[in-house]
Amino acid sequence: xxxxxxxxxxxxxxxxxxxxxxxxxxxxxxxxxxxxxxxxxxxxxxxxxxxxxxxxxxxxxxxxxxxxxxxxxxxxxxxxxxxxxxxxxxxxxxxxxxxxxxxxxxxxxxxxxxxxxxxxxxxxxxxxxxxxxxxxxxxxxxxxxxxxxxxxxxxxxxxxxxxxxxxxxxxxxxxxxxxxxxxxxxxxxxxxxxx
Amino acid sequence: xxxxxxxxxxxxxxxxxxxxxxxxxxxxxxxxxxxxxxxxxxxxxxxxxxxxxxxxxxxxxxxxxxxxxxxxxxxxxxxxxxxxxxxxxxxxxxxxxxxxxxxxxxxxxxxxxxxxxxxxxxxxxxxxxxxxxxxxxxxxxxxxxxxxxxxxxxxxxxxxxxxxxxxxxxxxxxxxxxxxxxxxxxxxxxxxxxxxxxxxxxxxxxxxxxxxxxxxxxxxxxxxxxxxxxxxxxxxxxxxxxxxxxxxxxxxxxxxxxxxxxxxxxxxxxxxxxxxxxxxxxxxxxxxxxxxxxxxxxxxxxxxxxxxxx
Ligand code: SF4
Numbered sequence: 001x002x003x004x005x006x007x008x009x010x011x012x013x014x015x016x017x018x019x020x021x022x023x024x025x026x027x028x029x030x031x032x033x034x035x036x037x038x039x040x041x042x043x044x045x046x047x048x049x050x051x052x053x054x055x056x057x058x059x060x061x062x063x064x065x066x067x068x069x070x071x072x073x074x075x076x077x078x079x080x081x082x083x084x085x086x087x088x089x090x091x092x093x094x095x096x097x098x099x100x101x102x103x104x105x106x107x108x109x110x111x112x113x114x115x116x117x118x119x120x121x122x123x124x125x126x127x128x129x130x131x132x133x134x135x136x137x138x139x140x141x142x143x144x145x146x147x148x149x150x151x152x153x154x155x156x157x158x159x160x161x162x163x164x165x166x167x168x169x170x171x172x173x174x175x176x177x178x179x180x181x182x183x184x185x186x187x188x189x190x191x192x193x194x195x
Numbered sequence: 196x197x198x199x200x201x202x203x204x205x206x207x208x209x210x211x212x213x214x215x216x217x218x219x220x221x222x223x224x225x226x227x228x229x230x231x232x233x234x235x236x237x238x239x240x241x242x243x244x245x246x247x248x249x250x251x252x253x254x255x256x257x258x259x260x261x262x263x264x265x266x267x268x269x270x271x272x273x274x275x276x277x278x279x280x281x282x283x284x285x286x287x288x289x290x291x292x293x294x295x296x297x298x299x300x301x302x303x304x305x306x307x308x309x310x311x312x313x314x315x316x317x318x319x320x321x322x323x324x325x326x327x328x329x330x331x332x333x334x335x336x337x338x339x340x341x342x343x344x345x346x347x348x349x350x351x352x353x354x355x356x357x358x359x360x361x362x363x364x365x366x367x368x369x370x371x372x373x374x375x376x377x378x379x380x381x382x383x384x385x386x387x388x389x390x391x392x393x394x395x396x397x398x399x400x401x402x403x404x405x406x407x408x409x410x411x412x413x414x415x416x417x418x419x420x421x422x423x424x425x426x427x428x429x430x431x432x433x434x435x436x437x438x439x440x441x442x443x444x445x446x447x448x449x450x451x452x453x454x455x456x457x458x459x460x461x462x463x464x465x466x467x468x469x470x471x472x473x474x475x476x477x478x479x480x481x482x483x484x485x486x487x488x489x490x491x492x493x494x495x496x497x498x499x500x501x502x503x504x505x
Pocket of ligand 1: 271356485
């Protein structure tokens with residue numbers, strides 16, 4: 001198992017391989033499609049520093065307010081494919097080093113991971129409680145009023161956040177290999193099998 | 196809200212409202228025992244300390260935490276799909292306003308559940324993209340009404356996640372893409388193709404609800420209704436029962452495993468039903484349900500819960 005601290009330098013990124021299991025520590029920023037669209041269309045400068053070598057998390061958390069503090073009540077990953085149209089550009093514009101999500105991403109993102117040195121971390125879908133427990137602090141939130149709580153950009157400090165690298169900066173995608181491998185088995189089941 | 200007098204055999208809406216809120220809490224935070232058992236059985240088939248094993252272990256830990264904290268096991272609390280069965284009017288200990296009365300109570304229960312954090316504010320106006328917060332709107336929640344000859348109310352709630360709903364699919368046979376003809380072998384090919392296409396994206400291990408026949412709408416509807424069956428039940432139709440077992444075995448040979456990381460546990464269950472069809476149509480509809488297979492229910496009689504279901 002690899003222990004990583006975010007922000008993650010590009011030197012560290014290239015050492016990571018698809019298949020590595022990782023415990024992530026430090027700052028991650030939630031962003032879904034609405035936030036991605038905003039980052040690309042408006043190119044707001046104030047996020048440059050926050051996202052440089054940073055990690056984006058595809059997540060729309062359930063959030064509670066206790067006094068002045070925000071509490072993350074549930075925070076599992078959401079489907080990453082929704083962010084596919086924007087991700088390559090976000091990685092390029094902001095120098096992002098990691099994306100956390102579920103279900104994997106497409107060819108454009110895989111290319112961008114290679115070109116700009118970044119990785120895709122797969123979190124376990126539905127793991128809302130275990131992952132919420134990994135959040136030790138809510139540092140900030142952006143665009144809460146404009147986007148509503150699930151789409152807002154929550155800046156989270158996490159410890160031992162468990163993920164698996166399924167797409168790396170060398171062009172490997174476990175999703176692609178799994179699709180092909182299971183496809184070959186399917187074909188043999190169809191030709192051999194039957195009821 | 197006006198409370199009906201007992202002599203009218205009317206029900207207090209307040210009691211029913213509280214029962215609905217409790218139903219939502221249970222559904223969102225406490226996974227039914229048949230599902231937990233199936234996940235544990237899956238764990239035992241995986242190699243110790245493999246990624247599949249660790250993933251299932253983590254999922255079981257998550258289920259336990261959600262129950263302890265009475266919080267959503269998954270932050271996508273899904274589309275609430277209700278199945279409400281009401282007594283025939285002559286038998287009726289009725290709810291004021293009938294079906295629309297129940298609809299009002301359910302909408303109120305959803306509002307309260309959002310404030311209690313059992314549900315995420317999860318509804319968006321499709322045209323404006325605006326989140327409606329604790330409100331409800333057309334298409335959310337989904338409520339199916341039925342009548343029966345018994346004199347108590349039965350309600351089942353399923354929270355249907357979005358990620359798994361997106362990998363559901365429908366085939367019209369014959370389908371040359373998967374080389375499927377209009378027979379059970381063709382049906383089998385379609386279902387296995389759906390499992391392969393879904394990979395881990397529906398948050399596997401998943402459960403399939405399948406319907407053969409019907410029209411496009413009734414077929415999808417029945418495929419979802421199949422998910423109300425208990426995971427350990429037996430299909431009443433031996434032909435469909437055999438098909439269920441065959442799909443289950445073959446799917447778990449594909450090697451997709453939990454989240455598509457690889458492993459033996461790709462599916463936890465397969466439930467197949469059939470509807471009559473007209474000769475031109477032969478549909479195979481597949482609803483994919485994630486491991487967070489949240490469904491709960493209750494029977495309600497004389498102002499109180501007669502029995503909790505699942
Ligand atoms: S598919 Fe199910 S487990 Fe996965 S994120 Fe959606 S609701 Fe949660």
